[in-house]
Amino acid sequence: MADVKKFYITTPIYYVTDKPLLGNSYPTVIADVIARWHRLRGDDVFFLVGTDEHGEKVETAARTAGKNPKEFVDDIVGVYKDAWQQLCISYDYFIRTSDPNHEAMVSQFIEKIAKGGDIYKGFYEDWYCVPDETFWTELQLKDGKCPECGRPVKKVKEECYYFKLSKYQQALLELYEKNPAFLSPKHRSKEIINRVKAGLNDISITRSTVKWGVPFPLDKSHTIYVWVDALFNYITALGGPSDGRFARFWPADVHLVGKEINWFHSVIWPALLMSAGIELPRMVFAHGWWTAEGKKMSKSMGNSVNPMDIANKYSVDALRYVLVREMPLGDDGDYSEKSLITRLNNELVAELGNLINRTLTIAEKFDGKIEGKPELDAALDIGAIDAHMQKNDTFNALNDVFTFIRAANKYVNDKQPWKLNGSELAGVLYNLLEAARIISILIYPFMPQTGECIAVQLGTKVGKLEDCKFGNFDGKVAKGGYLFKKVL
Numbered sequence: 001m002a003d004v005k006k007f008y009i010t011t012p013i014y015y016v017t018d019k020p021l022l023g024n025s026y027p028t029v030i031a032d033v034i035a036r037w038h039r040l041r042g043d044d045v046f047f048l049v050g051t052d053e054h055g056e057k058v059e060t061a062a063r064t065a066g067k068n069p070k071e072f073v074d075d076i077v078g079v080y081k082d083a084w085q086q087l088c089i090s091y092d093y094f095i096r097t098s099d100p101n102h103e104a105m106v107s108q109f110i111e112k113i114a115k116g117g118d119i120y121k122g123f124y125e126d127w128y129c130v131p132d133e134t135f136w137t138e139l140q141l142k143d144g145k146c147p148e149c150g151r152p153v154k155k156v157k158e159e160c161y162y163f164k165l166s167k168y169q170q171a172l173l174e175l176y177e178k179n180p181a182f183l184s185p186k187h188r189s190k191e192i193i194n195r196v197k198a199g200l201n202d203i204s205i206t207r208s209t210v211k212w213g214v215p216f217p218l219d220k221s222h223t224i225y226v227w228v229d230a231l232f233n234y235i236t237a238l239g240g241p242s243d244g245r246f247a248r249f250w251p252a253d254v255h256l257v258g259k260e261i262n263w264f265h266s267v268i269w270p271a272l273l274m275s276a277g278i279e280l281p282r283m284v285f286a287h288g289w290w291t292a293e294g295k296k297m298s299k300s301m302g303n304s305v306n307p308m309d310i311a312n313k314y315s316v317d318a319l320r321y322v323l324v325r326e327m328p329l330g331d332d333g334d335y336s337e338k339s340l341i342t343r344l345n346n347e348l349v350a351e352l353g354n355l356i357n358r359t360l361t362i363a364e365k366f367d368g369k370i371e372g373k374p375e376l377d378a379a380l381d382i383g384a385i386d387a388h389m390q391k392n393d394t395f396n397a398l399n400d401v402f403t404f405i406r407a408a409n410k411y412v413n414d415k416q417p418w419k420l421n422g423s424e425l426a427g428v429l430y431n432l433l434e435a436a437r438i439i440s441i442l443i444y445p446f447m448p449q450t451g452e453c454i455a456v457q458l459g460t461k462v463g464k465l466e467d468c469k470f471g472n473f474d475g476k477v478a479k480g481g482y483l484f485k486k487v488l
């Protein structure tokens with residue numbers, strides 16, 4: 001196994017114009033799984049989440065709601081915090097871009113970038129997608145609409161300040177070349193590299209018609225473009241370059257982002273950091289998109305899925321399980337309730353739940369000393385699971401955990417412990433209880449409540465990765481209820 005190290009992972013910070021949906025719960029759950037795994041290894045972890053609160057979209061939404069923007073964002077942030085608590089998101093810090101500390105630091109970074117000569121005054125006359133807060137040229141539009149989300153764009157004509165993104169073309173290409181993992185997964189890197197090779201335009205980094213934002217330090221009649229403000233959250237959350245947390249955790253090890261915002265993170269963000277003289281993050285991992293029941297999820301189509309409804313109906317862990325198991329990280333996939341129910345019944349109930357239930361049932365009836373020789377250990381390859389997780393391959397890691405669960409079930413079927421007694425039964429039970437204990441640890445990052453529930457029934461605590469080896473079972477079994485209920 002690799003050495004213990006510091007590990008800093010971030011999710012996108014979400015616009016506070018809506019409550020959490022399945023789409024933005026996805027990177028939050030995946031980042032949580034990865035953060036929890038690193039904590040199991042004993043790594044020094046910092047896991048950041050937050051909200052993106054400035055900009056035209058929020059300003060307009062607040063006006064429509066008849067509130068001032070600050071009131072508006074304050075009301076919604078609590079909904080996010082509650083949702084993340086319910087989904088067992090173990091974040092270390094929740095950043096809000098309306099935090100005064102964040103605002104002050106963003107302003108300082110922009111001043112630094114300006115001092116380096118990378119900002120100049122100009123005029124923007126082209127298109128803007130308010131829902132995505134993105135500038136588009138006429139040529140980029142698709143049928144006159146936003147090429148990213150397909151929604152209408154508006155014409156913007158306003159004075160602005162530009163950042164010299166074009167100056168960083170070569171440096172960015174060198175970064176991608178020298179550090180291929182920066183653009184992850186590999187199959188998404190080509191698109192970015194080709195676009196950067198084709199040439200970079202300077203980008204507008206201020207808005208003179210948007211008031212809800214960080215004042216632009218060089219000209220207070222402008223606010224800083226919301227995306228520039230938002231990207232800096234990854235540093236301001238650590239207290240900025242003079243803070244001990246920055247020294248301890250920066251550079252970020254993984255910025256987990258959706259594929260549609262890869263450009264901002266893989267091109268604009270490193271260019272801003274180069275300009276500000278700050279070390280670059282190690283990896284931007286662009287994950288894919290969910291559709292729901294075969295269709296693009298959107299509120300206007302009425303098929304946006306509320307993760308809390310799923311969690312309330314089936315359990316938080318069933319939701320977390322499906323988000324990891326149904327779609328390899330980096331690919332696109334489809335969410336359907338039918339498929340969730342199939343996995344819940346066939347995998348969580350019939351494989352994991354059944355193994356734990358039959359193990360505990362036999363253990364409760366047994367009153368001898370539980371001892372034996374490891375036999376099931378051959379079916380477990382912790383190194384391989386950890387290697388998957390080091391590549392953020394949550395899909396294959398969970399797959400391997402279930403391969404072990406299946407092997408343990410097969411072991412029960414082969415050994416037929418109900419026909420055994422004495423030391424033979426003790427030996428089989430020893431293997432099953434140790435397997436269950438190890439499973440409680442391995443499953444914990446994916447399904448924390450299930451991991452804890454198994455550990456409680458075994459009379460142990462969820463251990464660390466180093467405890468995932470067959471030793472002496474020293475728990476005290478107290479069988480509880482079923483882990484999962486079959487959905488009929």
Ligand code: MSP
Pocket residue numbers: 011012013014015022023024026027052230231233257258259260261288289290291297
């Ligand atoms: N505020 C910006 C991010 C700034 S980061 C410095 C933003 N916010 S957002 O609220 O629109 O969230 C977008 C993120 O939610 C996507 O990048 C993606 O990670 C996630 N998803 C939203 N819908 C999704 C799906 N249907 N499927 C998977 N993830 C998607 O963009």
